[in-house]
Amino acid sequence: MSNPFRRERTRPGEWVAETSIRLVASASIIVIFLIFVFVFREASSLFQTADVATVPSQTSASTPESEMVPESYGADSEEPVLASVETGEPGAPGQFIYKPKNSSYPEIYNPDTGLLPADIDAVLNTTEVEDSPEQIELAQNLTSNVWQPVGEVPKFGIIPLLIGTAKTTLIAILIGAPLGILAALYVAFFAKRWVREFVKPGIELLAGFPSVVIGFFCLVTVATLIQDITGLPYRLNAIVGGIGLSLAVIPIVFSIAEDALSSVPKTLHEASLALGSTEWQTAYRVMLPAAAPGVFAAVLLGIGRAFGETMIAIMATGNAPLSSWSSFEPARTVAATIGSEMGEVVWGSQHYGVLFFLGVLLFVVSFGLNAITELYVKKRLIKRFQGQ
Numbered sequence: 001m002s003n004p005f006r007r008e009r010t011r012p013g014e015w016v017a018e019t020s021i022r023l024v025a026s027a028s029i030i031v032i033f034l035i036f037v038f039v040f041r042e043a044s045s046l047f048q049t050a051d052v053a054t055v056p057s058q059t060s061a062s063t064p065e066s067e068m069v070p071e072s073y074g075a076d077s078e079e080p081v082l083a084s085v086e087t088g089e090p091g092a093p094g095q096f097i098y099k100p101k102n103s104s105y106p107e108i109y110n111p112d113t114g115l116l117p118a119d120i121d122a123v124l125n126t127t128e129v130e131d132s133p134e135q136i137e138l139a140q141n142l143t144s145n146v147w148q149p150v151g152e153v154p155k156f157g158i159i160p161l162l163i164g165t166a167k168t169t170l171i172a173i174l175i176g177a178p179l180g181i182l183a184a185l186y187v188a189f190f191a192k193r194w195v196r197e198f199v200k201p202g203i204e205l206l207a208g209f210p211s212v213v214i215g216f217f218c219l220v221t222v223a224t225l226i227q228d229i230t231g232l233p234y235r236l237n238a239i240v241g242g243i244g245l246s247l248a249v250i251p252i253v254f255s256i257a258e259d260a261l262s263s264v265p266k267t268l269h270e271a272s273l274a275l276g277s278t279e280w281q282t283a284y285r286v287m288l289p290a291a292a293p294g295v296f297a298a299v300l301l302g303i304g305r306a307f308g309e310t311m312i313a314i315m316a317t318g319n320a321p322l323s324s325w326s327s328f329e330p331a332r333t334v335a336a337t338i339g340s341e342m343g344e345v346v347w348g349s350q351h352y353g354v355l356f357f358l359g360v361l362l363f364v365v366s367f368g369l370n371a372i373t374e375l376y377v378k379k380r381l382i383k384r385f386q387g388q
Contacts (some may be wrong), residue, residue, distance in 0.1 A: 017067030036363070043360045046353025089290060109345035142354070146330070149341065149351045150338070156354045158361075160321035163306060164238070164331030168317055171242025172249050172306040179246070179300050181288075184295075187254075188261040189269075189283040200258065207251035215315030218244035223316070230328070234318060238331040241317030245309055248303040260294020261287055288327060297373040304369040308362055310339040334358050 144157030183203065187196050223240045226232070264287050271280040288295065313319075318330025319340065338355050345352045 037361050039356055039363065043353060043356040044356055045348070046350065047238060048269065050239055068301050086126055100203070112141070130289055142357075145323040147337070149345075149354070154351065156336075157321075158354075158358065160323045161332055161334045161337055161358070163323060163325060164317065164321065165333040165335075167325065167327055167331050168241045168313060168333055169237040169303060169306045172245035173303055175243060176246035176249030176302055176306075180250045180298065180302070183250075183254050183256050183294060184257035184261055185283050185288065188258055189279065189287065203254050205251075206247070207255070209247075211248060211309060211311040212315070214244055214247050214311040218247075218312065218316035232328050234328065234330055236316060236318035237329055238317060238327045241313055241333075242327070244312040244316040245306040248309055248312060249306050252305050253298045253302045256298035257295045260291040260298070263288045263294070288302060300369045300373045304366045307369075308335050308366055309333075310335040334362055338362075 035144050141154075141156050142158055144155055145159050146155040146157045147157040147160050183199075187200055191199060218240055220234070222243050223235045225244075226237075226240055227235050268286055268290055269282055272286045273279070277286070313333040313336040317336065318333060319336060320330035321332040321337070322329055338358055341351070342355050345355060
């Protein structure tokens with residue numbers, strides 16, 4: 001005879017709730033996975049077309065120049081009127097004269113300069129053909145020091161973008177990490193109860209601040225203040241961008257570091273005070289080293305936040321891809337490049353693939369930092385708290 005007290009009752013409400021949670025969680029995981037697959041697939045198209053891009057087009061070589069027509073948007077628009085070379089007719093302003101060397105880049109006639117296509121060809125024929133975009137290797141192009149995706153010879157050098165990202169991220173961490181850790185020490189060990197209940201939610205609320213608001217604050221206020229103090233010729237530079245990114249880093253570092261410090265057993269704090277240490281010596285020499293893995297994890301997550309920030313970097317860094325390590329010059333980050341150019345790029349082009357390749361770099365770095373934090377740092381923190 002079965003025990004009635006051990007009999008499981010089927011409750012439809014609980015079953016519906018559990019099933020709904022499982023379905024939503026599974027759908028979320030699938031969507032995230034599909035996003036990663038899409039990003040990697042679009043980035044892989046860059047390398048799949050690399051061999052095709054390095055070989056000169058045979059179609060353009062065999063097709064007569066008179067039959068080469070560049071692609072243009074707006075099929076319903078009127079055909080452009082060609083200006084007469086014999087009569088010297090300059091053409092109306094805004095008129096296009098199509099006589100391209102490369103079918104992808106039509107020439108635009110400028111009546112102010114008085115140059116006709118024949119004159120332009122005479123100048124361009126003096127240059128060597130080795131600068132054509134078809135003969136630039138992908139690896140050489142990506143490792144160059146020039147980011148100029150628009151032009152007859154597109155240049156996709158990611159070195160300036162990596163330098164700009166490194167500069168702004170380093171400045172943000174040098175400013176945000178000490179402030180966040182010191183604020184966490186104060187709230188955890190020195191602040192009164194009512195101060196802690198007021199300061200901690202206030203700082204954590206800063207993490208939900210729109211990044212465009214922080215970027216606008218740096219654009220209007222911080223940039224003017226830094227220029228007045230230092231007298232720099234550039235109003236927007238890596239320092240202003242680093243300060244703006246530090247405002248986004250401080251809440252993350254503070255929140256995680258404060259939780260790590262509060263999780264340290266109180267017995268260590270009491271034993272240090274019993275041995276005659278001051279409150280500051282206890283916090284700095286006993287509690288902070290005990291929570292070092294958690295604090296280190298907070299710094300790593302802050303680096304990932306600064307590395308992947310977009311709007312603040314667009315608005316506060318000057319957004320100029322310069323291959324300079326000087327913090328007093330404008331910079332451009334990887335995330336800012338994707339945010340600025342993805343909306344205007346031609347789908348399926350080499351520029352499109354390069355932007356997705358930059359997205360893969362962002363994902364790899366962010367995933368690596370989070371993996372180190374979760375798999376290594378937090379495990380060490382748990383083992384230290386367990387006395388292992």
